[in-house]
Amino acid sequence: MQFRKEKRIPMRLTMRLVATTDQGERINSQITLVNASKSGVCFKAAPPLPVKAGDRVAGSLHSPQMQTEFVLNVAWADDGSIGGWFETPPAKWFIR
Helix, strand or coil: CCCCCCCCEEEEEEEEEEEEECCCCEEEEEEEEEEECCCEEEEEECCCCCCCCCCEEEEEEECCCCEEEEEEEEEEEECCEEEEEECCCCCCCCCC
């Protein structure tokens, strides 16, 4: 079993997710970040996004404060909640 190496910081931040899954599904959705660390994130989306555990999602996150590109490996997806880890930490991210 793999345990988190970094503490997750709780937050409630609305962002726009624009991305494509490795299955070719395009995503353009408003999401709410639930928690984040330097190397991972958990967020909620309504309606649920077309992703499942094991998928890879590449794209960008947008808010009035920032915009950053990322590649996320989805660890789990359950009823609109999604968690995963970044292949590399985003260049412009809240947590350093």
